[in-house]
Amino acid sequence: MKTVLTPRGVRRVLARHPWVWRSDVVDLPPKPGIYPVTGKRETLGWAMVNPLSQISVRVFHFGDTGDPLAALWKNLDQALAYRIGAYRADPEAGLRLAFAEADLLPGLVIDSYARHLVVQAHAAAWEPLLDELARRLQETLKPHSILARHDSPVREKEGLPRYVRPLAGDPPETAVVGEGRIRYQVNLRAGQKTGAFLDQRDNRIFLGREVEGRGYRRGLDVFGYQGLFALQVSPHAESIEVIDSSAAALVAARENAALNRAGNLTFTEANAFDLLRERERAGEEYDLIILDPPAFAARKADREKALRAYKEINLRALKMLRPGGLLATASCSHHVSEADFYEMLSQAAADAHRLVRIRARRGQAWDHPLLLTVPETHYLKFALLEVLA
Template structure:
């Protein structure tokens, strides 16, 4: 596949500033015209309305993001370029953050956060799982997987299209690739002194949520002596941290996925924390049932899936967060801790905090925000791309 530009993308007047500043997403609404005849996944150059070169990127006329930008020098997006970006990402995790220990789980490549829009890679011990959200990256996957194996020395890589964006990008959801060997069963990893099994093939996203690593430990500080409700618990990360750090009255984890609940129970047994209780149920229905029975908790954790995948979903998402958190307060003891999260990049921190203010008004219960946290450091935020600051985790005391 050639790395030379196949087209020239000319922007509308007064649309170039974010891209000169390094934002990687060029939407159709910013484009004045396309010169040449680039095909999907071809390399293109982007220019301002005045004719100034901005960056090189990859083209997809079917996507909401028509061009993803990668290089702000007028140089090719060749194999050497991709290798340098992946090496830099790996050095950040291993050389700077010291997350490369045997058995560790970490995000090795974080898409826009590492200047590799459309490519997310998680490392689980000696294996990698790549989640691809760009057709152009997907078409370069053989080269990228070889570079990943060369840089990391891993035993095997599983790469698959991101389910949420596959249709929009023109990728077949089931078009997975394997390089090397992938284990038949789950892989064991260690995080915060706790053991977890990760299903590389059948798990959600890449199998585990490394972005909440530090938040799981932070929430556990408030759980000593209390009873904890862990909503959308997946495979038990918050619950097990809470028990390890003193949730003497036990934990109740709720998730709609029966497979996730089964894995959470196995993770509890792996760590000798069989006091953890897990239930397969809808979180909203479970909250209503708990409230009707008069059950209460000292700590309630809300870590729902993404509510806003597109800008048009934002208003509905905010109503969803408001409804969820108001329901959570019905089972939270006075003076209890609410740990509430949003992984929707389209919902900013100010809006999330304002939503909590609305919940306080609706429930007539004062909410004190003690900490505003985000994703772990192996999910770095690009200053040029605010959307990469996607995870909000607010720790609140509720009167």
């Protein structure tokens, strides 16, 4: 049984994009599974196929192969080999071990939090392979535990049940993770994503180093979640205020501050847009502002609305920064391109009547690799801006 694509679907696979939408498929198998993908005749690749999903085809091997499962497990081996040096070097770290399509492991994310692994598999064909996946992870990595965090609403779009269950060992409720100079707690069973946002890890450490010795008095960490940006910069400022609309997130941030004995952090539960508007109108001034919002553009149709939202928060932040102050700002919306992001920042600087220098242009952490032919893998933009006047 095979999956037959339209000419447009064929062109997409030949261009080495792994996703084919249902509208570009001529013939689909009746059940989810692993199947060859063809045009009129030739085999173009092997894919995880799901007739229930809008993304019906997720290619993991381009070209023909006599053993598709062997090809899939080879992709896993390559993903682990890319990261295993870091995994072994720092047993307390947070690390992404598999990044879905970027590692040719469709819909599969594996994160390590101090050697406790959290797995999220959002492609239906993974479901019968989970025990074998856990066995291979145990054999290669010797983790303390492996937890399946299959509680995301995304699974419903794939026709999959939502559940959380151990795959190996006895996963704890929380794990303590080391990140540069700080430590923080991760709720393995109920935290955002797999427990934390590891894609910003390198940017948080970078920012902590950049502000060292600058003698800042007052900082603001907006959309602060667990307070990790604030903790990285806390030794180099008199006070940092963490803002989030989630009371639960601020509880976690307070616990992390206590864990690191960071007594100069304060916490405010508020809507970020309202708070920034009120503080800017009141003439408040800061030396450092961090903006790490959630994705404002979940769909391509949301792009323009998202850019307006990004501009508003960045405009107000730039207006509140003293000369010499820094704005660390990010976007994790892959529908907002890097060019869009920097054009928005340019417009915000102009409207704020501020002269602004780019100190750094960065993206997601190294263990979240990018594929040139898969723009969806390049989603995180991070800019460090300095207000000159």
